[in-house]
Amino acid sequence: MPPHAHAPVRPAALVLDALDTLFPLGPLEWRFREAGIPRVLMTRWCDHLLRDAFALSLLGGERTFEDVARGSLRDITGHQIAPAAEDVIIDGLGRLDPRPEAATALSAAHERGVRTAVLGHGDDGRLRPLLERSGLALEPLAGVGGTSAWKPAREPYLAAARELEVPPERLGLVTAHGWDAAGGRRAGLVTGWTAHLEGRFPSVFPRPDVEGRDLLQTVERLLDLPEPA
Incomplete structure (x- = not known):
């Protein structure tokens, strides 16, 4: 109802x-490639980000969008992403x-x-x-x-x-x-x-x-x- x-x-x-x-988030794909991350992982990153955002919504967690976006990048790459590569992707969110x-x-x-x-x-x-x-x-x-x-x-x-x-x-x-x-x-x-x-x-x-x-x-x-x- x-x-x-x-x-x-x-x-x-x-x-x-x-x-x-x-x-649209599609243009971020080239930033994933530039960061040395397979572009197919972009969808996984988006899904991981939403999963954690939904969990935080239930838990009342005090984290910023950037915190969650960066944390999701580290998780999907096994924490192997270099800080500079992480910055390249996050910076792209402000240039869509x-x-x-x-x-x-x-x-x-x-x-x-x-x-x-x-x-x-x-x-x-x-x-x-x-x-x-x-x-x-x-x-x-x-x-x-x-x-x-x-x-x-x-x-x-x-x-x-x-x-x-x-x-x-x-x-x-x-x-x-x-x-x-x-x-x-x-x-x-x-x-x-x-x-x-x-x-x-x-x-x-x-x-x-x-x-x-x-x-x-x-x-x-x-x-x-x-x-x-």
Whole structure:
């Protein structure tokens, strides 16, 4: 059962997930090669990172995103990665480019008077310079990093709603991760899932409020939801 007691309505604000939703991780592959790490290990690194992030969310661990990212790199390489090679990969996280339709999707929201912000994973100190470099018109959510919980726990989504001064049921989440959409749904947000990463929505989670083939279509479908009565 969804947390909404009524049909979802058009959001008054949007939060967009960062990594692999707005910013594809694929370009990091060449950094893995440069660091002497087989590029096939990049997927393992991402999975390992998420595993530890989810565990920290349950445990309330006080670690930064960079801590977890570096720890995952060391684990998948048997702690054989050189510090300089580790730095090459972590530095790449701050130099990712946004998806080609990202700016158009954000413009569509702004034209409808809908604020847009980015909701990262944990206390991601690299998110602000990444946004500045991209030129995307997104607000980083400064207050969200104060919670010890990580997505998909309820607290980060609810903290985002508080910071944007909208009730959870008027906050839209745009994400390429099924687990993230499920977390937002449980927190009472209006959820939009873009298929560009996973292709099919994971069958173990309740379906999001809207689905789209990419960021633009997902945002447009959220904006096309009915106005609140």
